[in-house]
Amino acid sequence: MEQLVKRQKYIIDLAYSTAQEFVLDGKHKEAIPAALQALRFSTEVYGSSSVQLVPAYLLLAEASTGVGHLPQASKYLSQAQWIVLRTPDCSVAVQCKLHRSLGLFCAAEGNFEQALYHLANDVADIWHAFLLKSVQAQEQILKSQPEMSPFTEDKEVSKDCMTEAQQAEAIRVLNAVLDVREQAPKQRPGETARVLHALAMLYYLIMDLSKAREVGMKAFELVTQLPQQESLEAIGRLLKLINSKPSYTK
Template structure:
């Protein structure tokens, strides 16, 4: 029985990882069978009412929505939400994943107001703070080793480098929020600038400098028009790191 349980958990891991990689690659229809296998074995191992099923339900919902099967995606999201609501001790990380999935689903349906509710400002703030710390950590490394630069192969890694999953997550979530912010009937330029800044930092850390420059300049120009300009200094610093001289605020 122990060997069987280990094998089943291994199958869950393989099926989930395969489905996740296919979703990241935009192959949503191909991801659905693998995600479904992950769910079926999760039910068999953990039972139908376990929080351990939530990741598989959310992955199935994302794959289904990406493949255009919105009713199915809605069903899987409802199952995940029900499991979370029944667990008062559910972790913040699991709740974040649910709201992230609900937000992306609502965005896919064109329901921007509900999408913003689920992808609320604190999601943006969490990523913004995390990326600011990552950028500062990288700069500390470069200062301590002046012979290195962002592009040298032997540069020291950041203390807590982002995993591939975090990189994909950040780009997908922040890009979705930016699209929603820019399409919303009621514009909030301060929040839009914060998302742009976060995305610019993320692309800089991933060494996609042209994209980071484009987003950083766009954020800088937006912040210059705001009465509160607390983002000007960190944005200006980021642009200077990329050898871009922003124009002075009026």
């Protein structure tokens, strides 16, 4: 029995990672069979009400949304939401994933107000804080190596702080949040600037300097129009970092 469970968990991980790769590549139709396998074996190992099923449900919802099967995606999301609500000690990470998936689904439906509720306040703040720490870490590395030429790509400085999957997720989620912010009936320029700042930091970290500069300038210009300009200095430092690198598009 122990060997069987071990093999089933291995299949779950393999099926889930395969489905996730398909989704990140935009191959939503191909992702569905693998995600269904992950859900099937997760149910066998953990039971039908376990929080361990939530990632597979969310992946199925995203894949279904990608192929335009919104009613099916809604069912998967409802299952995930029901499990989370029935699990009082559900981790913050799982709850964040649920909110992201619900937000992206609502954006796909065109329900921007509901998408804003799920995405903008929670997910954008998480990414902004994480990316700000990553940029600050690179600033410290550059300060400690003043002799380094800006045309020499130092491995330590350019080292990815995120996996490719995390990068793809961040780009997808933050752009979705930005779309929601820009299309919301009630504009909140401060929050929009925060998302733009996060995107600029992300593009800088993955060395897409052209986009980083473009988005960073939009954030800077927006913040200069606000009564409170708390993030102006941080955005200015980021633009200085971006401009210190050779200009190329990833």
